[in-house]
Amino acid sequence: xxxxxxxxxxxxxxxxxxxxxxxxxxxxxxxxxxxxxxxxxxxxxxxxxxxxxxxxxxxxxxxxxxxxxxxxxxxxxxxxxxxxxxxxxxxxxxxxxxxxxxxxxxxxxxxxxxxxxxxxxxxxxxxxxxxxxxxxxxxxxxxxxxxxxxxxxxxxxxxxxxxxxxxxxxxxxxxxxxxxxxxxxxxxxxxxxxxxxxxxxxxxxxxxxxxxxxxxxxxxxxxxxxxxxxxxxxxxxxxxxxxxxxxxxxxxxxxxxxxxxxxxxxxxxxxxxxxxxxxxxxxxxxxxxxxxxxxxxxxxxxxxxxxxxxxxxxxxxxxxxxxxxxxxxxxxxxxxxxx
Amino acid sequence: xxxxxxxxxxxxxxxxxxxxxxxxxxxxxxxxxxxxxxxxxxxxxxxxxxxxxxxxxxxxxxxxxxxxxxxxxxxxxxxxxxxxxxxxxxxxxxxxxxxxxxxxxxxxxxxxxxxxxxxxxxxxxxxxxxxxxxxxxxxxxxxxxxxxxxxxxxxxxxxxxxxxxxxxxxxxxxxxxxxxxxxxxxxxxxxxxxxxxxxxxxxxxxxxxxxxxxxxxxxxxxxxxxxxxxxxxxxxxxxxxxxxxxxxxxxxxx
Amino acid sequence: xxxxxxxxxxxxxxxxxxxxxxxxxxxxxxxxxxxxxxxxxxxxxxxxxxxxxxxxxxxxxxxxxxxxxxxxxxxxxxxxxxxxxxxxxxxxxxxxxxxxxxxxxxxxxxxxxxxxxxxxxxxxxxxxxxxxxxxxxxxxxxxxxxxxxxxxxxxxxxxxxxxxxxxxxxxxxxxxxxxxxxxxxxxxxxxxxxxxxxxxxxxxxxxxxxxxxxxxxxxxxxxxxxxxxxxxxxxxxxxxxxxxxxxxxxxxxxxxxxxxxxxxxxxxxxxxxxxxxxxxxxxxxxxxxxxxxx
Numbered sequence: 001x002x003x004x005x006x007x008x009x010x011x012x013x014x015x016x017x018x019x020x021x022x023x024x025x026x027x028x029x030x031x032x033x034x035x036x037x038x039x040x041x042x043x044x045x046x047x048x049x050x051x052x053x054x055x056x057x058x059x060x061x062x063x064x065x066x067x068x069x070x071x072x073x074x075x076x077x078x079x080x081x082x083x084x085x086x087x088x089x090x091x092x093x094x095x096x097x098x099x100x101x102x103x104x105x106x107x108x109x110x111x112x113x114x115x116x117x118x119x120x121x122x123x124x125x126x127x128x129x130x131x132x133x134x135x136x137x138x139x140x141x142x143x144x145x146x147x148x149x150x151x152x153x154x155x156x157x158x159x160x161x162x163x164x165x166x167x168x169x170x171x172x173x174x175x176x177x178x179x180x181x182x183x184x185x186x187x188x189x190x191x192x193x194x195x196x197x198x199x200x201x202x203x204x205x206x207x208x209x210x211x212x213x214x215x216x217x218x219x220x221x222x223x224x225x226x227x228x229x230x231x232x233x234x235x236x237x238x239x240x241x242x243x244x245x246x247x248x249x250x251x252x253x254x255x256x257x258x259x260x261x262x263x264x265x266x267x268x269x270x271x272x273x274x275x276x277x278x279x280x281x282x283x284x285x286x287x288x289x290x291x292x293x294x295x296x297x298x299x300x301x302x303x304x305x306x307x308x309x310x311x312x313x314x315x316x317x318x319x320x321x322x323x324x325x326x327x328x329x330x331x332x333x334x335x336x337x338x339x
Numbered sequence: 340x341x342x343x344x345x346x347x348x349x350x351x352x353x354x355x356x357x358x359x360x361x362x363x364x365x366x367x368x369x370x371x372x373x374x375x376x377x378x379x380x381x382x383x384x385x386x387x388x389x390x391x392x393x394x395x396x397x398x399x400x401x402x403x404x405x406x407x408x409x410x411x412x413x414x415x416x417x418x419x420x421x422x423x424x425x426x427x428x429x430x431x432x433x434x435x436x437x438x439x440x441x442x443x444x445x446x447x448x449x450x451x452x453x454x455x456x457x458x459x460x461x462x463x464x465x466x467x468x469x470x471x472x473x474x475x476x477x478x479x480x481x482x483x484x485x486x487x488x489x490x491x492x493x494x495x496x497x498x499x500x501x502x503x504x505x506x507x508x509x510x511x512x513x514x515x516x517x518x519x520x521x522x523x524x525x526x527x528x529x530x531x532x533x534x535x536x537x538x539x540x541x542x543x544x545x546x547x548x549x550x551x552x553x554x555x556x557x558x559x560x561x562x563x564x565x566x567x568x569x570x571x572x573x574x575x576x577x578x579x580x581x582x583x584x585x586x587x588x589x590x591x592x593x
Numbered sequence: 594x595x596x597x598x599x600x601x602x603x604x605x606x607x608x609x610x611x612x613x614x615x616x617x618x619x620x621x622x623x624x625x626x627x628x629x630x631x632x633x634x635x636x637x638x639x640x641x642x643x644x645x646x647x648x649x650x651x652x653x654x655x656x657x658x659x660x661x662x663x664x665x666x667x668x669x670x671x672x673x674x675x676x677x678x679x680x681x682x683x684x685x686x687x688x689x690x691x692x693x694x695x696x697x698x699x700x701x702x703x704x705x706x707x708x709x710x711x712x713x714x715x716x717x718x719x720x721x722x723x724x725x726x727x728x729x730x731x732x733x734x735x736x737x738x739x740x741x742x743x744x745x746x747x748x749x750x751x752x753x754x755x756x757x758x759x760x761x762x763x764x765x766x767x768x769x770x771x772x773x774x775x776x777x778x779x780x781x782x783x784x785x786x787x788x789x790x791x792x793x794x795x796x797x798x799x800x801x802x803x804x805x806x807x808x809x810x811x812x813x814x815x816x817x818x819x820x821x822x823x824x825x826x827x828x829x830x831x832x833x834x835x836x837x838x839x840x841x842x843x844x845x846x847x848x849x850x851x852x853x854x855x856x857x858x859x860x861x862x863x864x865x866x867x868x869x870x871x872x873x874x875x876x877x878x879x880x881x882x883x884x885x886x887x
Contacts, residue, residue, distance in 0.1 A: 082837075
């Protein structure tokens with residue numbers, strides 16, 4: 001019996017290996033099939049636009065596909081990503097080829113990869129009636145009233161991103177060294193919790209974090225408008241998309257510019273685009289504010305020379321403060337469509 | 340159910356001096372009445388063997404005395420120090436032999452030397468630092484015996500302690516138990532299937548049947564007892580008869 | 594021998610309560626201290642099981658209504674229930690649970706199959722152990738979340754990636770427990786079975802697997818719990834459905850009520866997994882009921 005066993009055991013092993021391989025191939029195929037389409041048409045892969053904004057509205061109406069037909073291109077709406085890092089992974093793997101964002105994360109990405117190109121940059125909203133985008137907040141009972149009182153205090157920022165960049169600018173302006181405050185690196189969700197429970201003394205709240213904090217009673221010390229922020233909203237695409245069909249990208253910027261006009265006139269219809277319920281739906285004050293933000297937002301014109309300068313300013317600042325370890329040249333980071 | 344005739348042969352039982360006393364103890368599992376109003380008194384220093392077919396409540400009796408079960412009715416009284424040797428050694432595999440003997444006691448110098456002395460008594464002083472897994476069945480059971488005796492029990496419960504041993508080892512264990520008993524004189528309650536073992540060791544044999552005491556008999560035969568002793572032969576036949584077994588089957592087989 | 598024993602002072606014994614001489618003559622008898630396991634009524638047991646969660650809920654509710662809890666830090670039970678209703682009415686709750694359930698089911702099945710086969714091979718044969726165990730021990734030490742970037746580049750962001758991630762997370766616990774379970778099967782029983790002509794797959798199916806079943810079910814329990822972590826990680830990426838996506842959404846939108854709802858959902862799923870495995874245990878291992886020492 002004992003000399004029969006080894007053969008049997010090997011057979012078991014072979015079966016196991018076969019099973020594991022089959023499993024891997026099956027699932028790999030399942031993943032591949034989802035992206036099947038016609039061969040020559042350009043496919044623009046976007047992340048899920050959520051429930052508000054130009055892209056959400058475009059997804060609902062199908063206007064992008066309509067316009068892109070002229071350039072033999074179409075859009076493919078993907079899933080949502082829980083974090084910026086996850087989105088970056090998807091860009092890297094080519095599952096997302098066009099995204100909306102800000103200069104700061106694009107610079108972070110471009111310091112390690114060169115397959116992403118900024119092709120449109122929105123102008124900074126300067127209208128004083130527009131709601132403040134983001135800012136440095138302290139709890140409502142805090143004694144801090146200005147940036148210079150933050151020396152030795154704990155300030156939450158998102159590492160190497162917009163929060164840390166804008167805090168840096170604010171500290172520079174107040175003439176305080178960056179190491180005189182204690183930076184606590186937290187992503188916005190973690191920071192919100194730490195801030196609410198008083199574990200940090202201040203927080204540079206970005207995106208949705210800022211209105212949420214203000215609504216909960218936080219006091220604003222400085223805002224992005226005070227620090228001459230060059231971290232503008234951008235559109236970026238993967239290199240191969242730029243090479244393959246620049247016309248399609250042009251159509252995207254044009255279409256979004258059209259939509260922005262509509263949004264300025266009637267911002268409310270760009271809110272709660274798909275649903276009025278669930279976590280993505282807004283209501284009350286938050287909805288009011290979002291409508292105002294949308295009203296005063298500016299379109300994304302294709303990159304111009306002045307944009308290259310702004311991108312370079314951010315990139316240089318990031319390098320100087322070691323948010324990135326490798327220099328990024330704006331001429332590599334951006335592409336001027338049609339040039 | 341009518342109580343069968345029992346022979347009360349222990350004077351101390353009536354005078355109130357006892358090492359254990361069960362009064363009208365009943366225990367049932369579901370519909371099965373395992374013990375039915377049992378009365379049993381064990382005198383200090385007395386060696387009682389409990390016999391009976393499987394399922395007659397022998398093990399339940401021990402579990403009741405140990406406190407692992409509660410009686411449905413009746414009263415059980417035991418002395419402060421009761422120890423048990425089970426059919427299996429039940430040594431903690433993760434402790435060395437000496438530590439097993441010390442189980443549940445503080446590891447003071449005095450306790451340790453007492454444990455070592457007990458191991459010496461059972462002839463295992465050389466194995467004090469061995470692991471239980473390295474012992475033979477007989478050796479492990481001797482450790483269990485040492486563990487029971489080192490507590491200086493007033494009542495020693497033996498639950499078929501030799502049943503798993505080979506015949507030769509069992510005989511040696513009988514001798515050892517005899518010697519230890521002579522020295523320590525605890526009251527002993529031995530549960531066994533082996534009639535010869537009961538006769539060889541005990542002062543008194545109690546046979547259970549259907550949850551009641553069927554026979555309760557004192558063995559007034561001096562040690563060492565031989566199986567040819569007519570009193571032993573008589574008792575053996577009586578016990579086997581009670582179990583429904585013909586003591587001399589060869590005579591009738593042609 | 595005698596000398597050694599007699600030299601031992603009796604009073605040194607831990608439990609010596611009275612002089613040794615008195616022992617034989619006047620023993621005080623008492624009822625034996627009850628050492629058995631107490632049988633509790635089923636009602637009491639069920640009540641106790643519910644008591645702690647209900648107490649926690651009560652404390653939460655009271656603290657919320659009394660205003661001790663900042664809703665930004667912990668939403669009130671009421672608002673969490675409201676969030677659940679909202680999701681339920683829009684049909685998203687069902688969709689999310691179905692999507693996550695499907696991913697978890699396929700992923701766990703694959704992972705469990707691989708872990709089971711490897712664990713059995715490693716447990717029954719020395720060759721298998723030499724070939725598989727060292728690698729699996731290394732694999733086990735790798736947190737599966739560290740594999741996310743790699744898996745992303747191999748499988749993309751689609752369903753394949755999510756299922757593989759869950760499968761990958763399930764392999765290690767399944768392997769480890771199966772291996773232990775198979776190693777723990779009574780060698781003597783296996784010997785006897787071999788003696789009666791069982792070998793190979795029949796030996797595994799008829800003797801080894803049934804004997805290792807307690808471990809295997811324990812492994813399944815752990816795999817299912819781990820798959821929840823896998824789901825959160827997988828559904829942060831490239832999806833618009835699933836409970837992991839809900840977690841990610843509620844964080845992006847700072848919706849504390851939905852964050853808490855997610856936690857409650859996970860807790861409920863945990864209870865359901867436990868109940869499910871208990872039922873399986875009862876059905877698959879009838880010989881075990883009442884055996885386990887408590």
